[in-house]
Amino acid sequence: MIRFIATRLALLVPILLAVSVVVFVMLRMGQGDPAMAYLRLSNIPPTDEALAVAREALGLNRPYVTQYLDWLGKALRGDFGISYVTKRPVLGELLYYLPATLYLAGVSLFFTLAGSLPLGIVAALKKDRLPDHVTRLFAYVGVSMPSFWLGFLLVYVFSVTLGWLPPMGRGGPAHVLMPAVSLALMSLCINIRLIRTSMLENMDHRFVLYARARGLSERTVVGGHVLRNSLIPVVTAVGMHLGELLGGAVVVESVFAWPGVGRFAVSAIFNRDYPVLQCFLLMMTAIFVTVNLAVDIVYAVIDPRIRIGAGEAG
Amino acid sequence: MTGLAAFLRRKTALVALAMCLLVTGMAVFAPALSPADPNATDLAIRLENPSLRHPLGTDHLGRDILSRLMYGARVSLGSAAIIVALVLGLSLMVGLLAGYAGGPVDAALMRLCDVFLTFPTFILAMFMVGILGMGLTNVILAIVLTHWAWYARIIRGLTLSLKNREYVLAARAAGTPPVKLAARHILPGVFVQLIVLATLDIGHMMLHVSGLSFLGLGVRPPTPEWGVMINDARQYIATRPLLILYPGLMIFLTVMSFNLLGDALRDALDPALAGQPAESEAEAAPSSLRPEVGP
Numbered sequence: 001m002i003r004f005i006a007t008r009l010a011l012l013v014p015i016l017l018a019v020s021v022v023v024f025v026m027l028r029m030g031q032g033d034p035a036m037a038y039l040r041l042s043n044i045p046p047t048d049e050a051l052a053v054a055r056e057a058l059g060l061n062r063p064y065v066t067q068y069l070d071w072l073g074k075a076l077r078g079d080f081g082i083s084y085v086t087k088r089p090v091l092g093e094l095l096y097y098l099p100a101t102l103y104l105a106g107v108s109l110f111f112t113l114a115g116s117l118p119l120g121i122v123a124a125l126k127k128d129r130l131p132d133h134v135t136r137l138f139a140y141v142g143v144s145m146p147s148f149w150l151g152f153l154l155v156y157v158f159s160v161t162l163g164w165l166p167p168m169g170r171g172g173p174a175h176v177l178m179p180a181v182s183l184a185l186m187s188l189c190i191n192i193r194l195i196r197t198s199m200l201e202n203m204d205h206r207f208v209l210y211a212r213a214r215g216l217s218e219r220t221v222v223g224g225h226v227l228r229n230s231l232i233p234v235v236t237a238v239g240m241h242l243g244e245l246l247g248g249a250v251v252v253e254s255v256f257a258w259p260g261v262g263r264f265a266v267s268a269i270f271n272r273d274y275p276v277l278q279c280f281l282l283m284m285t286a287i288f289v290t291v292n293l294a295v296d297i298v299y300a301v302i303d304p305r306i307r308i309g310a311g312e313a314g
Numbered sequence: 315m316t317g318l319a320a321f322l323r324r325k326t327a328l329v330a331l332a333m334c335l336l337v338t339g340m341a342v343f344a345p346a347l348s349p350a351d352p353n354a355t356d357l358a359i360r361l362e363n364p365s366l367r368h369p370l371g372t373d374h375l376g377r378d379i380l381s382r383l384m385y386g387a388r389v390s391l392g393s394a395a396i397i398v399a400l401v402l403g404l405s406l407m408v409g410l411l412a413g414y415a416g417g418p419v420d421a422a423l424m425r426l427c428d429v430f431l432t433f434p435t436f437i438l439a440m441f442m443v444g445i446l447g448m449g450l451t452n453v454i455l456a457i458v459l460t461h462w463a464w465y466a467r468i469i470r471g472l473t474l475s476l477k478n479r480e481y482v483l484a485a486r487a488a489g490t491p492p493v494k495l496a497a498r499h500i501l502p503g504v505f506v507q508l509i510v511l512a513t514l515d516i517g518h519m520m521l522h523v524s525g526l527s528f529l530g531l532g533v534r535p536p537t538p539e540w541g542v543m544i545n546d547a548r549q550y551i552a553t554r555p556l557l558i559l560y561p562g563l564m565i566f567l568t569v570m571s572f573n574l575l576g577d578a579l580r581d582a583l584d585p586a587l588a589g590q591p592a593e594s595e596a597e598a599a600p601s602s603l604r605p606e607v608g609p
Contacts, residue, residue, distance in 0.1 A: 015429065015432055146521055146525065152562070247435065247440075269443065274445070281438065288433070
C-alpha cells in the first residue's frame with residue numbers, strides 16, 4: 001500500500017513539471033511583449049530605449065530555459081507575480097477568493113452524491129419500470145441543461161416570484177442553495193447514469209447468482225454484494241466531477257454574483273491580467289490533481305485488484 | 315446496415331434525429347425563415363410583447379427575438395461542427411500515429427496527452443482564451459486544444475487493437491505502405507466508434523461555447539448567440555423573464571437532441587460502447603467515465 005502511494009506521488013512530479021512547461025510556453029506564445037505591458041502599466045512611454053531597459057530588467061534577453069527555470073523557482077516559492085490591476089501578489093489575491101469557490105464546489109459535490117445515490121440505485125432496481133423511466137428522463141434533462149440558464153430559472157421562481165431565497169451574493173446557508181443546485185445538476189445526472197449502469201452490470205455477475213442461491217435476502221444481496229462493487233467506479237468519478245465543478249463554478253459564480261476565484265479570473269481576462277490567470281490555472285490544476293491522487297488512493301484501499309495491478313506495473 | 319436499421323426502428327432515435335435536423339434546417343435557412351434582420355435595432359420598440367411582426371417580441375435594443383434565435387443556431391451548430399472536425403482531425407493524426415508506430419513515438423505522444431488531461435478542461439479553455447484574446451475563433455481553438463487528447467487516447471487504443479488483426483497483417487505482408495494501411499484498413503474500423511463519440515460530445519461542446527459566450531469571452535455582441543442573449547437578458551429577469559427563457563430553451567433542446575442522437579447511435583452501431591465499455595485496452599478512457607459536464 002505504501003509502495004502504491006509512493007509510486008503515485010512520484011508520478012506527480014513529472015506531470016506537474018510538464019504542466020508548468022505547458023503553462024510557460026502558452027504564456028510566452030500569446031502574451032505579446034511583456035516588456036510593453038510592463039511599460040504601459042508603469043506609465044512609461046514605450047521608446048526603443050525604455051523597451052530595451054525593461055527587457056533587460058525583466059530578464060527577457062536571457063535564453064528561454066533560464067527564463068523558465070527562474071519562473072519555476074519563483075512559482076515554487078509561491079511567487080506568481082503581482083496583479084497588474086490590484087498591484088498585490090496574485091497568490092494572496094486568489095487565496096482570498098478561493099474559500100468561497102471551494103465551499104460552493106463542496107456543497108455541490110455533496111448534492112451530487114446525495115442525489116445520485118438513491119436515484120441511481122432505484123433506477124437500477126426498478127429497471128424498465130416507471131421509476132427507472134422517470135429517473136432516466138430526469139438524467140437526460142439534467143445533462144443537457146446549461147447551468148447558467150438553470151440558475152436564472154431558479155432565481156426567477158424562488159427569488160423574483162416566491163421571494164424565498166436571496167438571488168445573489170454570499171451569506172447564510174440560504175445563499176448557497178441555488179448556486180449549488182445549478183452547479184450540481186449536471187454531475188448529479190451523470191452520476192445517476194453511472195451508478196445505474198454499474199449496478200445493472202454487477203447484478204449479472206455470478207457472485208450475485210450465488211448469493212441468491214444461498215438464499216440470502218434481496219436486501220443483503222443488493223446492499224452487500226451489488227452496491228459495494230458498484231460504488232467503485234463512482235469513487236473514480238468523484239475526482240472528475242470535482243474538476244468539472246471547479247470549472248462550472250466560474251459560470252455559476254457569474255450568475256449569482258458569488259465572490260469566488262472564478263469571477264476574479266473572468267475579470268482578469270477582461271483586464272489582461274496575465275499573472276492572475278496563470279496562477280488561477282495552476283491553482284485549480286493543483287487542486288484537481290491532488291483530489292484525483294486522493295481518489296486513486298481511496299480506490300486502491302477499497303479495491304485490492306487495482307493495488308496489486310499497479311504494484312506489479314510500477 | 316443492420317445497425318442502421320435498428321437505429322431507425324427506435325422511436326427516441328427518430329425523434330432526436332428529427333429535432334437535430336430541425337435545428338440544422340433553422341441554422342441553414344435562417345436568412346429565409348427569420349421575420350426580421352437579427353441585428354436591426356429600434357429603441358422605439360424595445361422590450362415589446364409578442365406581436366404579428368415580432369412573434370416572440372423584441373429585446374432591450376428592439377431587435378427581433380425570433381430572428382436572433384434562428385441566427386443563433388448558426389453560431390452554435392457551426393462552431394460545434396468546426397470543433398468536432400478539428401478535434402477529430404488532430405486526434406486521428408496523433409492517435410493513429412501513436413498506436414501504429416508504437417515505441418518511443420507512442421510513449422512521447424501519450425505523455426503529451428497525459429499533460430493535457432491533467433488540467434480541468436473548462437479552466438484551461440478559459441486560460442487559453444485569456445491568453446489568446448477573446449472571440450469565437452479563439453474559443454473554438456481553446457476547446458479543440460482542451461479536448462483532442464481524450465480522443466487521441468481512445469483512437470490509439472482502437473488502433474492498437476486493430477493493428478494485429480489478420481486482415482491488417484495480411485495487407486501489411488502484401489507490402490501495403492504504412493500510410494495507406496492506416497487510411498484503408500485501420501481508419502474505417504476506428505471511424506464508426508469515433509462518430510458515435512463525437513455525436514455524444516457535440517452537446518457538451520455547445521455548452522462550452524455558450525458558457526464562454528455567456529461570460530462575455532466568446533461570441534461578441536451584436537452577433538446573435540444563445541449564451542450572449544441570456545447574458546443580455548439577465549437584467550430584465552424580473553420584468554421580462556421570457557427573454558431568458560427562449561435562448562436557454564434553444565440551448566437545452568439542441569443539446570438534448572444531440573445527446574439523445576448520440577446515445578441512440580451508440581446503442582445501434584456499437585453495442586460494445588453501450589454499458590461499461592469492455593475494451594481490451596484498459597488505457598482507453600471508458601466513455602461513461604468521461605467528464606461530460608459543461609458549464
